[in-house]
Amino acid sequence: MNTEPDRPCQPVPRSAAPLGPDTVMGDDLLDELVDEAALDRALEASPEDLRTDLRTLLDPGHELQHRTVAEVDRALRSRDTVGAALDLLTVGWWTARAVLTDDRRPADAEREGR
């Protein structure tokens, strides 16, 4: 038998959430309590070697712009084609429905003088 009193579900506090390499750490509030002046001093040392290595590591190469232009163009054309096909299908469906059904509403009959 459940002896626990009824309680609404409580969200798990972020600080209690499990941490992994790809999770945002749960100590944001603690992060912001650090003395900002001390942080500025610590950040003053410019890590030029690290910057250079990161730029080398993340270098997009010379062809990125060309590839992006080509792929974006293809994606936009593809989306245009799909959109046009859907429009055609919609028009076709409504046309077929109008031709194949005898759905004459009273307003139609009235307009036709019946």
Next chain:
Amino acid sequence: MPALDRQLRDLIDEHAGAVYQLAYGILHDRGLAEDVVQETMIKAWRNLDGFRGDASLRTWVLRIAHNTAIDVLRRRRDASLAPGDRALQQVAADESHDPAARAAGRSDLAELRDALGSLDELSRSIVVLREVEGLSYQEIAVTLDISTALVKTRLLRARRALQSAVRPSEVT
């Protein structure tokens, strides 16, 4: 060369490189990073009318890129292959295919990539935006919608982690 809209072409010319670097820094996958570049360019171009100019165009585009990359990362997490596993596979694959690493013949770049991959995604974004793109703390805070204090603390920790991975003797 396809005849794209002039504004879209300008967006690609000016921002594709920065968007790629941010996306690759987050995702550790060159193919996915290029997908993010394309998606970001199309989103930015279609929403240019909504750009109010509160921040710079660069910051605005990078914010779209960050959100797009995070969406991709979440989709990858939902898939059977976790991004951490994928990142490790990518490191092995890139040993032979990454032009930068191959040309330089440097194993420390692979170590740096591993170390970058071991950071949380927010710290990865901060490191790339600061050290590679050269954004100010304020611009990074606006781009990622966090405080400047958080930008600084994460940046300092990330720098130390990366430097200790690549040049352990230089970290104090």
